[in-house]
């Protein structure tokens with residue numbers, strides 16, 4: 156697989172490690188009433204789709220940036236690559 | 251038809267004209283007491299034990315492809331009961347005991363071969379961990395022998411004992427571990443269930459559930475709706491997809507695991523060996539091929555095929571462990587869809603939907619579990635109560651802080 160890094164261009168996926176579903180960006184509020192349940196779901200439950208999947212990859216043997224890669228889990232085709240920071244800020248996180 | 255040496259003799263003398271198809275190909279009925287979804291090892295074993303242990307034969311197994319087209323026919327055939335934790339080890343030891351009597355029980359040659367498995371250790375800390383694991387195994391009624399360097403060298407002189415980076419100190423040996431002919435397990439259980447009246451329905455994909463007021467009344471399939479009082483799902487790598495039809499999210503991700511086979515060679519590798527310092531394990535098939543593999547590729551996948559970096563990684567492990575493997579050529583490579591759970595351990599449980607049961611999360615190690623998984627799942631579906639050795643394999647265990655995490659890796663499926 157080739158990952159088209161927004162800053163560095165196409166890179167071999169072997170340079171990266173994957174963390175998993177990009178929903179891991181949306182860490183629940185630890186002060187919420189039902190924080191325990193929210194954290195359980197956040198940590199353990201997955202949509203696990205067959206098809207398009209947004210996921211977090213870390214360029215460990217590169218510039219060490221976090222990326223959000225949209226990939227098809229049926230074909231391994233990489234459809235879109237964004238900097239995770241941009242995605243997080245767009246979702247209302249401060250960084 | 252009962253198989254025996256006498257039968258072979260008789261058929262041999264009469265032109266082999268008496269053999270019959272191993273199972274029927276029935277049309278699906280509109281209603282069953284129990285529908286099992288997934289005709290892999292676990293689904294077929296479940297149907298077999300429902301019929302033999304619980305006398306329940308108004309049962310259908312629905313399989314989207316052909317019987318055994320999933321992981322039961324794609325794995326590297328290793329069976330063992332060398333787990334550590336109390337939530338796992340008694341279950342896997344029950345499985346080992348069932349393997350030992352399986353061929354007589356279902357009257358089929360599954361080539362159960364207890365050639366032993368050795369997990370190598372490369373440091374003092376790993377040796378201590380091996381001792382602890384061995385003791386846990388013995389406490390659960392299994393067998394374990396600690397091999398020092400000299401004893402291991404006698405068994406496996408070809409290992410790179412003085413490897414610069416990871417010298418080999420010894421291994422934890424389970425003599426009763428070994429290999430089993432994977433396809434034959436599916437065929438044997440399938441035939442055994444069919445002979446007792448279970449309908450095995452192939453080319454029948456489940457596409458939805460008939461759930462009303464929180465109760466499951468049956469399934470929708472590509473061959474029409476089928477009603478059932480109890481629906482038992484065991485679709486391994488497709489767990490997330492199928493349980494999604496019932497609106498459930500699972501503590502599971504689907505990943506790809508690859509396996510590799512070399513050309514046929516003279517007997518060289520006694521039993522199963524696992525590298526303790528990298529991702530590599532190996533055995534030799536009865537045809538002579540070296541059967542080996544390593545870790546999952548690491549990314550979510552439903553493609554049933556992997557990528558080349560994993561191949562390179564596995565072969566590097568092989569070269570580090572036993573340099574002689576560099577002379578062998580890889581003949582075949584394939585990948586299977588594995589249902590990786592959040593703690594590396596499986597689930598055999600009810601679901602929040604009444605009448606709907608779930609079996610999955612087998613990671614890369616569910617083949618060895620096939621007999622116990624079928625046995626315990628049949629127990630749960632038939633009696634409504636979990637079998638004692640599977641009582642901790644519950645879907646809500648993360649909520650209760652009761653994860654069964656052999657490696658202590660946390661909720662990170664690609665690290666288990």
Ligand SMILES: Cc1cc2nc3c(=O)[nH]c(=O)nc-3n(C[C@H](O)[C@H](O)[C@H](O)COP(=O)(O)OP(=O)(O)OC[C@H]3O[C@@H](n4cnc5c(N)ncnc54)[C@H](O)[C@@H]3O)c2cc1C
Nearest residue numbers: 288290291292314320321322325326328456586616617618
């Ligand atoms: C390369 C590789 C090596 C492995 N090596 C080992 C090993 O050495 N030892 C070990 O213990 N384990 C090993 N495993 C793991 C083991 O193979 C699996 O955990 C186990 O086979 C899973 O259970 P099963 O046999 O029921 O799965 P499967 O055979 O995959 O059965 C699931 C079935 O469900 C069917 N299905 C899916 N969706 C639907 C639907 N909607 N409707 C109807 N049917 C459906 C599928 O077609 C499939 O036939 C390995 C796995 C792989 C991929």
